[in-house]
Amino acid sequence: MEPTPTYDLTILLGLGFRSIIDALHEHLTARGYGDVRPAHGFAFTRLAPAGATGNELAEFLDITKQAASEMIDYLERRGYVARQPHPQDRRGKLVTLTERGWSCIRETEAFLSHLERQLTAELGAERMHTLRTDLRHLVMLVNGGTLPQKFRPTW
Numbered sequence: 001m002e003p004t005p006t007y008d009l010t011i012l013l014g015l016g017f018r019s020i021i022d023a024l025h026e027h028l029t030a031r032g033y034g035d036v037r038p039a040h041g042f043a044f045t046r047l048a049p050a051g052a053t054g055n056e057l058a059e060f061l062d063i064t065k066q067a068a069s070e071m072i073d074y075l076e077r078r079g080y081v082a083r084q085p086h087p088q089d090r091r092g093k094l095v096t097l098t099e100r101g102w103s104c105i106r107e108t109e110a111f112l113s114h115l116e117r118q119l120t121a122e123l124g125a126e127r128m129h130t131l132r133t134d135l136r137h138l139v140m141l142v143n144g145g146t147l148p149q150k151f152r153p154t155w
Contacts, residue, residue, distance in 0.1 A: 020115065027111045033104050035078050042151045043071060044097065044105055047081065051096035053089075062152040080104065 021038050028036055039061070046052050046060040058068035072095050075081040080101040086092035097105070120128045140147060 020112075023115070024108060024111055028104065028107060031107050033107065036080070036104055039071065040075060040080070041108065043075070044080075044101060044108075045151060047095060047097050047101070048105060051084070051094045053086065053092055053094060057095065060150055062150045075101070 021041075024041075025036070025038065028034070042061055043057055046057055052060070054068050054072055055065060057072070058065045061068065061071075063071075072081060072083070076083065078100075079098055081095050082098050083093040083095055086094045116128075123131070136147075
């Protein structure tokens with residue numbers, strides 16, 4: 001008799017990720033960053049440290065150029081990013097994080113570091129190391145032996 005196929009690992013990974021992101025955004029809202037959405041955090045990942053063009057951001061997020069432009073407009077109106085002349089392309093613009101954007105990143109890093117310390121205290125350093133190693137291996141396994149270079153928002 002063949003074992004029943006399961007997919008609970010996929011569900012658990014998704015639930016874990018979503019739970020962490022939801023907790024992070026509750027924290028960010030309490031700290032004055034309630035206008036930042038999960039997709040913006042993915043964008044900040046690409047914009048730090050040296051900025052990116054709208055096209056580069058669209059490629060990284062795997063979204064249309066129009067969607068990236070709308071996201072940049074939204075973040076610029078709220079003071080998280082600024083458009084600057086591109087140093088190599090006179091027609092292009094480089095999108096960089098403002099002090100407010102960097103402050104949001106620092107708040108995110110502090111929250112996620114605290115969460116990882118809590119998990120390490122609960123699970124133990126060895127299990128956390130094994131978990132990280134196994135998750136990295138899993139991601140690389142399903143991506144042909146490499147870590148993906150895109151980070152598409154899922155909501």
